[in-house]
Amino acid sequence: MNPTTQQKHELNFDLEFGNFYYTEHYTYDAGYGLSERTIDYICDVKNDAPWIREFRKKALHIFLNKPNPTHWASADLNNIDYNHIRYYLAKDKHPRRSWEEVPENVKKTFERLGIPEKERKFLAGVEAQFDSEAAYSNMKEELAKQGVIFVGSTEGLNNYPDIFKKWFSKVIPPGDNKFAALNSAVFSGGSFIYVPPGVKVRQPLQAYFRINAENFGQFERTLIIADEGAEVTYMEGCTAPRFETSTLHSAVVELVALPGAKIQYITVQNWSPNVYNLVTKRGLAFAEAQIKWIDCNIGSRLTMKYPGVILKGPKARGEVISIALANNGQHQDTGAKMIHAADETTSNIVSKSISIGNGRATYRGLVHIPSHLRGCKNNTECDALLIHTDSRTDTYPAIVVKGQGNCVQHEASVSKVSAEQIFYMQQRGLSEAQAMSLSVNGFVNDLVRQFPIEYSVELKRLIDLEMEGSVG
């Protein structure tokens, strides 16, 4: 096999990376549609405490009463039929601690996605969620000895209620938006992480989310608490097979960084193009704490995700690094929210988007500095790259500045791949497609470098794949 065909072969395999599924027999199925009965079913299966049941029902009420936010968001939201979605599907309620115990089909799925292999290589802990519940969860022993907790949200709720309840839904209350309410009503799965004071988790913790079933909604709920001076990096990846009908993913992720803590949250989202990805992510940073969201959106049909940081303590820092790639038929509506709520807080947003074919990439941002603060700073940069004449990009920032000595700067630019650059590279013997791919990778390179090395390699490859066939 010559090198080119081999490369081609690899690429073809990778293009279909997540696009497979095994028929699965679920023990628990809440059926189609959403009503109080669905909630009761989920609560009964999960053995939820009464306050959770009440919380879920209240959230359901909020969800049903809130209109779709189409006055500013994409009208595509109206195409979601909430009655044609299954809200809870699980084979087993409890995750397995060892890989051997995981059911055969689920194991095959994750093995094809390379989960245990990755864990052996460089991860401190892994959780793998299959539809509604975690199928596998494990963490290195020495971390457990240091008091680090890394479990599924249900387990966190049952085993560590005093820490969990204190912060649960405090950063993102159910009334925050329609999809946060939906998640609060039917949440299942997700991770709960607690890092005790001063503990620095050197290797990243990882979760892997997989949707396997058709007409299904995944609603994981993640809560990460880094106690004073603690540090943790968390990575999540997502895939789903390509079905004809649409699938819904609506997660809520809450981060709490107590004074001096550091949390880094990395997402590589590669849902198949039938998934609506409507996610609410927000962090709460206390004094001198740092929260950094690294967010990469490549898949899904419509993504609406605006990771935010509430800078609650003095000198807290929030950062969002965002890469979005919108291919044909995709709308990546991403952005960032920085809510300054203490003096001398700083925030930084760097967003780069690439629109290919008729894809649409949108940046939507909010920077808020109220009047009683002083010495706050924000920097926002949004760059968009358009590959084809019918590609589309939008930028909708909202900047509110009051108070004393606060500085904000926002800049956005739109450009296309320079014909001269392509010409230069072609002259050096690269094909047009290679040149294009190189140019696009160069555009996001400074952000990709901030990803852990394993991810940045994968990301580069994903970009190459997305670019394939987009030229000529």
Place this chain on the structure above:
Amino acid sequence: MFNAPDTVLPPNNNKTTFFEAPHLPDWWNQRRHAAWLQYLHTPAPGRRHESWRFAETHHLHLIDHLRCPCPPTPATCQTLIDSSLQNSSTPDALCIVFANDTLLHLPPEHQLPPGLTLLPFEKALHTHRHTIEHHFHNPPLSLGSERYTYLHAAMCTNGLLITIGKNTQLDRPIEIHHWLIGPYTGNFPQLLLIAETNSRATVLLHFHSADSHPAYLSHYTDTTIQPGANLKLLRIQNLNRHSLCMTFLSSLIERDASLLTCDLHLGCQLARAENRTRLTAPGGSSDMLSIALTDGDQILDQRTLQEHNAPHCRSDLLYKNALHHLSKTIFSGLIRVAPGACGTDAYQTNRNLLLSPRAEAYSLPGLEICNDDVKCSHGATTSPLDPEHLFYLHTRGIPSQHAHRLLVLGFLEDVLSRIADASLKEYLAELIQKKFSQTPHIPTTALPSDEWAGTGAVGDLRVLQGT
């Protein structure tokens, strides 16, 4: 707050006769009535409307209490005409004066340069029905104030139709003064401005208050810049501190034509300005400039749209605000590039200088780009004066207050420098200086508490100083 009068617009008792004004043609009266019904059916905007995000809508209640304007007395007429002539940028300007929508002064026809037609709207309605129907509010502005543009269409009885004939190069500026007189007066003047092929002209609009009563001005400009024409349109808003002002500007720029608009906002309790530029043929160029110097609890709400519907056009927007005291500015702009508009050059910049810890600047710069072959960027910055700059000036022996003033004027300078005309630039600089010298220095601690802010009760902070 003010005691609201009972009468509302249009007068309830003779509503039908209001829309059967005998001096206006029937078609216009019918159109006004239809617009009135639309106004009644359009709900008032709230902050939840995307195009009213961050806006203060409670000041709009003034509109519910408006009275029909009374024509000015002959004695006031002369004073206003004199004052208008004094306030014009040059003595040889072609000066048109309106007070409460009544035409007071129009240069006699024999004094007009050849190629220029100035027609009071009242007359044009009878003679230029086709032109008016074609241009008046067509297409609608659609930047959020639909309700108030309907009200404008319903109430509009006067204004101007200006045509600058083919190849006409005007070296004298046309200056239009609008005066608001009396409490709760509503003025709804219209300007239809057509710059024909290869013409060149400068038009200045001045909005003044004759007294300190709260009043409402709704000014709508529809302008068409035909191929190769070049127009400068400056609007100077200097109403009193209790008034409410909405200015609408809809411009259409044809092939190789260029339009420069510059707004200077000095007065008003709440001013909302909506400005939409459509570039419809290659080579079109649009410069949109604005300077605002706000103090007290003034609110300035600006919404803009740069619409690129044709290839190879350029547009450049620069809006600068210097905010004192409790004032608040909202800038919401959008550049929209249509799928076919390749070779577009579009820029949008909003810069805010916060001169008080209690001032508020809101910035919503937006882009919607549907073509890849474009050069587009936007930027928004908000910050206080750089203490290092102040320090530098102090070390050179410049006292604090002067240094302050120097830096603010310097900040606004690059907007002025975009207006190539030196005398106009100087005229605007003078107005800015004047406003600056009238702005009292109030220490932060002396600013009224939040509960007063935005209520209109502290309309004029000079009161606080006892001046």
